[in-house]
Amino acid sequence: MPTKPEILSSSPTGRSEVVLDIDQLAVHFQLQGGALSRLFGLKARRVRAVDGVSVSLKRGEVLGLVGESGSGKSTFGRALLGLVPATDGRITYHSQDRGERRVSEMRGAELRQLRTDLQMVFQDPHAALNPSMTIEEAVGHPLVIHKIASGKALKTQVAAALERVGLSPVERFLPKYPSDLSGGQKQRAVIARAIILNPEVLVADEPVSMLDMSVRAKILQLMLDLKQEMGLTYVYITHDLASAKYFCDRIAIMYLGRIVEIGPTAEIFENPRHPYTKALLKAIPEPDPDRMVPRDLPRGEIPDAAEPPLGCSFHPRCAEAIEGCGWESRDLRTLIEEHWTRKVEAYDDEKAVIGDLGSLDQPSTTARIGAGGAGQVRALLDRIKAEKPDEPLWKGVRDIEDAGNAVEVHFVPADAPKLRRAGGVDVACVLYPDES
Numbered sequence: 001m002p003t004k005p006e007i008l009s010s011s012p013t014g015r016s017e018v019v020l021d022i023d024q025l026a027v028h029f030q031l032q033g034g035a036l037s038r039l040f041g042l043k044a045r046r047v048r049a050v051d052g053v054s055v056s057l058k059r060g061e062v063l064g065l066v067g068e069s070g071s072g073k074s075t076f077g078r079a080l081l082g083l084v085p086a087t088d089g090r091i092t093y094h095s096q097d098r099g100e101r102r103v104s105e106m107r108g109a110e111l112r113q114l115r116t117d118l119q120m121v122f123q124d125p126h127a128a129l130n131p132s133m134t135i136e137e138a139v140g141h142p143l144v145i146h147k148i149a150s151g152k153a154l155k156t157q158v159a160a161a162l163e164r165v166g167l168s169p170v171e172r173f174l175p176k177y178p179s180d181l182s183g184g185q186k187q188r189a190v191i192a193r194a195i196i197l198n199p200e201v202l203v204a205d206e207p208v209s210m211l212d213m214s215v216r217a218k219i220l221q222l223m224l225d226l227k228q229e230m231g232l233t234y235v236y237i238t239h240d241l242a243s244a245k246y247f248c249d250r251i252a253i254m255y256l257g258r259i260v261e262i263g264p265t266a267e268i269f270e271n272p273r274h275p276y277t278k279a280l281l282k283a284i285p286e287p288d289p290d291r292m293v294p295r296d297l298p299r300g301e302i303p304d305a306a307e308p309p310l311g312c313s314f315h316p317r318c319a320e321a322i323e324g325c326g327w328e329s330r331d332l333r334t335l336i337e338e339h340w341t342r343k344v345e346a347y348d349d350e351k352a353v354i355g356d357l358g359s360l361d362q363p364s365t366t367a368r369i370g371a372g373g374a375g376q377v378r379a380l381l382d383r384i385k386a387e388k389p390d391e392p393l394w395k396g397v398r399d400i401e402d403a404g405n406a407v408e409v410h411f412v413p414a415d416a417p418k419l420r421r422a423g424g425v426d427v428a429c430v431l432y433p434d435e436s
């Protein structure tokens, strides 16, 4: 198998440094809902899986995408290969050999070529391999599909790829079926299949998370060796910051479809800026039981990507939130319900004063609540505030206005913060003034 020079100093594009340039990429999924939903006039929901991501991938680097489940990492990775269409924005691929092309404009042969230059390694090696194909057939499959090799040449290339990923003696592995191999061996075979077309970029989506602890480091080391030998560039998708620290040159922290912090790995670990990054770092398990640190996982669950919080989408879970983070009606509902979990005995009377909370589910910086008179609602809100006066939501209340039997709580409106320069990283958080 021919190898590529590790880093080219020039290329036909004149832009050898950048392999992929992603500009304001958005991938939204329209959820149609069933016939019943339409009958009852429920509006179709739109999941903003990726929502305005800009990042450039330099040749030879390992970029980590880290975030909780549902943050949009896999969708982003799939969009790079054109496996899901971009709703908005641009992905430009700077091929060493074929110049600069927008992924969204590629069709037919060009798209097929992209999918040889960019390969994906998935989480579950067992699902990625056809159980009825031998390892020889599976690893050689891309060469057959693309009509690149057959017969003896095919076998030679498959053997070389297996050798390269450490599945040797090769003759022992060629006739085996996936079920004959261990998890680590299967992932090696998947990697052999991914590199057999000599790609430029590997998008590795949780490549070790389903493997035994004992083989994870070995597979990551294999990938680093391959990167060195073949001049590969990686996008490494994971929810595991500890492995990203070991593996990545740069890390992008994703939350609800956006990058909230991006910078060199050392800088992210030594001096995290975004409260979400800090919380993720604190949540890394400490292998030494004597040095166990208290966990500080963000409160609550990751919100619904179809109706993300207003302003900074992390604000409802943020330990450092301030007034300008985008407080809104749904936060008030959460606060009132939390109050009732503490004061169960007050629920019946207070519910009569507050009325139906359903209207608070519509995201808005104006929350109208109350059925039992504005004065009573105000008094109840005061009681709730007195229980936890430091609750950051109250800092985001601009004013409370009487509105008949109800009150209107007006919150300080806020846009989602954009990435801004802060020290050695870029961070999307209002706590950091833009240094640039």
Ligand SMILES: Nc1ncnc2c1ncn2[C@@H]1O[C@H](COP(=O)(O)OP(=O)(O)OP(=O)(O)O)[C@@H](O)[C@H]1O
Binding pocket: 029, 047, 048, 049, 067, 068, 069, 070, 071, 072, 073, 074, 075, 076, 239, 305
């Ligand atoms: N084909 C699809 N149709 C509708 N919604 C989707 C589709 N694919 C992903 N989503 C939604 O998009 C959001 C992002 O999902 P994605 O799988 O990209 O996140 P992730 O960070 O990779 O999570 P995980 O680690 O669980 O794979 C989620 O809310 C998910 O439910």
